[in-house]
Amino acid sequence: MELLIKNGSVYDPSNGIKGDKTDISIKDGKIVEKVSSNASVIDAGGRLVMPGGVDAHSHIAGAKVNMGRIMRPEDTRAGIKPRTKITRPCTGYTVPNVYAMGYRYAQMGYTTVFEAAQAIMKARHTHEELEEIPIIDKGALTLFGSNWPTMDFVREKNMDKLAAYVAWGLLASRGFGIKCVNPGGGEMWGFGKNVTGLDDVVPNFDVTPKDIIVSLMKVNEMLGLPHSVHLHCNNLGKPGNYKTTLASMELAKQVKPSKDRQVLHVTHVTFNCWGGTNWGDFESKADEIANYLNNSENITTDMGQLIFGSATTMTADGPVQYANAKLLHAKWANGDVELEDASGVVPIFYAKQVSIHAIMWAMGLELALLTKDPYKVLLTTDHPNGGPFVNYPEVIALLMSNKKRQEEIKTLHEAVHKRTKIPGIERELDFNDIAIMTRAGHAKVLGLLDTKGHLGVGADADIAIYDIKPDQIDPSVEHAKIKSAFQSAAYTIKGGEVVVKDGQITATPMGRTYWVDASVPDEHTEIMMKDIRMKFKNYYSINLANYMVQDEYLTHPKVVRAGVIPAEVS
Amino acid sequence: MQTVTLKPIKEIKISVEAENISPDKFAGKTEKDIQSLEAWMGNQKTTLGELFSVKAEGSGAAADTKIVMDGNFSRIKRIGEGMTAGLIIIKGNVDMHLGAKMSGGKISVTGNVDSWAGREMKGGELIIEGNAGYYLGAGYRGETCGMRGGKITVLGNALDFLGEHMCGGEIIVKGNAGILPGLSNNGGKIVIEGNTSRPGSEMSKGTIIINGLVDEMMPVFKAEGTEAVDGVTYRKYTGDVIVNGKGVLYLK
Numbered sequence: 001m002e003l004l005i006k007n008g009s010v011y012d013p014s015n016g017i018k019g020d021k022t023d024i025s026i027k028d029g030k031i032v033e034k035v036s037s038n039a040s041v042i043d044a045g046g047r048l049v050m051p052g053g054v055d056a057h058s059h060i061a062g063a064k065v066n067m068g069r070i071m072r073p074e075d076t077r078a079g080i081k082p083r084t085k086i087t088r089p090c091t092g093y094t095v096p097n098v099y100a101m102g103y104r105y106a107q108m109g110y111t112t113v114f115e116a117a118q119a120i121m122k123a124r125h126t127h128e129e130l131e132e133i134p135i136i137d138k139g140a141l142t143l144f145g146s147n148w149p150t151m152d153f154v155r156e157k158n159m160d161k162l163a164a165y166v167a168w169g170l171l172a173s174r175g176f177g178i179k180c181v182n183p184g185g186g187e188m189w190g191f192g193k194n195v196t197g198l199d200d201v202v203p204n205f206d207v208t209p210k211d212i213i214v215s216l217m218k219v220n221e222m223l224g225l226p227h228s229v230h231l232h233c234n235n236l237g238k239p240g241n242y243k244t245t246l247a248s249m250e251l252a253k254q255v256k257p258s259k260d261r262q263v264l265h266v267t268h269v270t271f272n273c274w275g276g277t278n279w280g281d282f283e284s285k286a287d288e289i290a291n292y293l294n295n296s297e298n299i300t301t302d303m304g305q306l307i308f309g310s311a312t313t314m315t316a317d318g319p320v321q322y323a324n325a326k327l328l329h330a331k332w333a334n335g336d337v338e339l340e341d342a343s344g345v346v347p348i349f350y351a352k353q354v355s356i357h358a359i360m361w362a363m364g365l366e367l368a369l370l371t372k373d374p375y376k377v378l379l380t381t382d383h384p385n386g387g388p389f390v391n392y393p394e395v396i397a398l399l400m401s402n403k404k405r406q407e408e409i410k411t412l413h414e415a416v417h418k419r420t421k422i423p424g425i426e427r428e429l430d431f432n433d434i435a436i437m438t439r440a441g442h443a444k445v446l447g448l449l450d451t452k453g454h455l456g457v458g459a460d461a462d463i464a465i466y467d468i469k470p471d472q473i474d475p476s477v478e479h480a481k482i483k484s485a486f487q488s489a490a491y492t493i494k495g496g497e498v499v500v501k502d503g504q505i506t507a508t509p510m511g512r513t514y515w516v517d518a519s520v521p522d523e524h525t526e527i528m529m530k531d532i533r534m535k536f537k538n539y540y541s542i543n544l545a546n547y548m549v550q551d552e553y554l555t556h557p558k559v560v561r562a563g564v565i566p567a568e569v570s
Numbered sequence: 571m572q573t574v575t576l577k578p579i580k581e582i583k584i585s586v587e588a589e590n591i592s593p594d595k596f597a598g599k600t601e602k603d604i605q606s607l608e609a610w611m612g613n614q615k616t617t618l619g620e621l622f623s624v625k626a627e628g629s630g631a632a633a634d635t636k637i638v639m640d641g642n643f644s645r646i647k648r649i650g651e652g653m654t655a656g657l658i659i660i661k662g663n664v665d666m667h668l669g670a671k672m673s674g675g676k677i678s679v680t681g682n683v684d685s686w687a688g689r690e691m692k693g694g695e696l697i698i699e700g701n702a703g704y705y706l707g708a709g710y711r712g713e714t715c716g717m718r719g720g721k722i723t724v725l726g727n728a729l730d731f732l733g734e735h736m737c738g739g740e741i742i743v744k745g746n747a748g749i750l751p752g753l754s755n756n757g758g759k760i761v762i763e764g765n766t767s768r769p770g771s772e773m774s775k776g777t778i779i780i781n782g783l784v785d786e787m788m789p790v791f792k793a794e795g796t797e798a799v800d801g802v803t804y805r806k807y808t809g810d811v812i813v814n815g816k817g818v819l820y821l822k
């Protein structure tokens with residue numbers, strides 16, 4: 001199978017291509033130097049061509065997502081679309097069904113998406129859903145921040161054991177990297193409490209959130225994992241939490257990256273760049289976070305942009321969800337994952353005239369516009385916490401047009417003028433910045449830049465063509481056109497196959513699931529497993545034999561090797 | 571002015587999704603147009619013309635459109651769904667979701683209506699001369715707001731959970747109501763002339779007036795003495811105290 005894309009106006013940041021008219025040759029699902037004259041041809045006609053979109057942080061599969069569906073039948077009704085000859089029925093807006101997840105991402109030109117949080121114990125559920133999401137490649141980050149073995153090995157200061165546990169946990173969950181949510185807080189929530197800062201001691205374990213974060217960063221680099229530690233900071237959802245976020249970022253200085261990427265990814269900053277001391281003096285400190293990012297290396301973030309309307313908050317941060325449910329008088333689901341973590345799900349409606357929501361809307365945009373290097377701020381909505389991922393085109397248009405932002409600001413609560421800097425920010429991002437924030441940056445942060453997020457020879461042939469001629473449009477003025485073009489790709493090509501044409505699904509191949517097989521010395525695994533077997537014998541409600549995700553759960557696996565021992569390339 | 575008359579032409583045993591029966595959908599349409607409007611009967615696609623005889627006279631906007639339905643419509647669901655204006659007169663019984671999400675206009679029914687009549691209604695008026703089923707003026711599964719505005723009057727009885735999650739508007743039941751009227755409601759006014767049981771549980775706002783007997787009270791209200799409403803003296807309660815509710819319950 002050969003394909004040639006001609007006359008595209010190509011934006012491929014990691015290969016330094018900024019709108020040049022370049023042809024792209026595709027053979028057997030990969031981008032190649034050239035193709036024969038038998039290749040089928042797509043004439044892009046000067047339209048915008050980018051690598052397929054990559055999303056490093058979204059909640060697309062697993063126990064929390066499904067809890068959202070169960071508790072929100074009204075959301076299911078909000079996005080109903082009957083089946084067609086090639087697509088299955090779609091439902092939902094904030095918590096779509098599995099099919100809609102794949103179709104809707106592909107329709108926006110996205111081809112790779114990572115679920116940002118799975119507990120090892122719930123990983124089978126995650127993979128059962130991932131196996132049903134069509135088209136896109138995917139993977140899942142595994143929660144390690146409040147796990148009993150993590151905290152035991154941190155207290156023992158035994159990094160070999162911790163590395164062995166992480167490697168085993170990734171295998172057990174077929175996970176891709178280390179997610180750390182409100183470290184220590186998940187455990188304390190079991191007692192109805194929470195940690196309040198990086199130096200609080202977690203009872204019964206005698207470790208602090210700071211110890212957990214630093215230790216996980218150390219073993220992440222010992223193992224040479226493709227991605228870095230992915231951190232949801234402590235104190236999320238509390239006014240004044242930007243200080244905790246800055247202090248957490250400061251910890252990254254203690255660890256050297258093992259690869260050309262960050263050592264710490266701080267996620268959904270919209271929820272943890274909060275100033276003030278209460279809801280009355282609540283204000284944005286996104287500028288402080290941006291300032292820190294501008295003066296530091298090795299840290300990346302994502303926006304977690306707020307979208308007005310319906311959202312469903314879902315996180316392993318159990319205590320913050322209890323607080324949310326109380327504050328909003330909303331439906332609340334609470335989950336306890338035995339020795340591993342907590343979780344909570346709460347629906348929310350973000351309203352333009354609610355001061356807190358208007359200020360939060362500004363935070364994500366401020367972060368993206370005040371941080372100079374777009375590789376340091378990825379475009380996300382922390383789907384569906386800040387809003388559903390189908391709104392990425394809205395965020396793109398906001399970032400590219402100050403005019404659109406000013407129009408929006410006129411409709412918001414006046415607090416947006418006094419408590420944020422957004423009204424005075426004139427910067428407008430260009431197509432190259434957007435290509436970084438929606439593709440190249442995500443691929444780099446995930447450690448997948450060899451095959452994802454770019455269009456050089458050897459990359460996966462995941463490509464999006466949008467109905468915009470970059471040299472003939474002024475995004476600042478024609479922001480509505482920008483939004484609608486990114487909502488509905490002219491073409492989405494996944495692994496060399498046209499899966500979307502003119503915004504309609506044309507094929508539904510099955511994507512692959514990425515996971516990391518990290519090797520450690522056998523003797524470290526043996527010592528670590530003694531503790532694990534004890535935990536299962538004494539505490540877990542299930543048997544070790546029923547715990548591991550088996551290969552049967554991944555019908556299209558893509559294994560990435562890592563480890564303390566240099567692994568042979570397979 | 572446009573008048574459209576619908577009569578069943580056969581016995582309908584399988585439920586029909588008939589959200590197309592609405593002044594908004596009929597306005598300015600010919601008989602033929604109306605006959606060809608879609609409806610689903612079970613899992614089969616059909617048309618209004620296949621199910622009903624359609625007679626249309628005159629022409630007009632939705633506000634000037636009157637639909638007269640004569641016969642047994644007890645398997646016809648979603649009549650008047652989302653309507654914004656106009657009039658529907660039903661001489662007979664109807665199935666579920668009558669006038670759901672309507673925001674204006676008026677529907678009157680001489681017979682009985684099944685569950686979910688007036689659910690998530692925003693405005694307009696619904697008059698039911700017979701009895702109403704469950705969840706009158708409520709929110710459908712998962713919704714945090716049921717009825718938000720408008721008025722529902724039932725001359726007969728209503729079954730359980732009337733006005734659940736109600737956020738505004740008014741429901742008047744001349745007869746008796748089933749258990750838990752105004753469950754979790756957050757605004758609006760409910761008046762029950764007859765008897766009921768366990769009213770206002772989990773209510774955070776809104777008013778419930780009961781002129782008949784209350785079989786059982788939930789122990790979640792605070793007694794506030796007596797108060798006169800329109801010249802009638804009631805025992806006044808506020809609650810639900812468990813949710814810090816500011817709802818008001820008036821009992822005889």
Ligand SMILES: [Zn+2]
Pocket residue numbers: 057058059116268382385
């Ligand atoms: Zn998240």
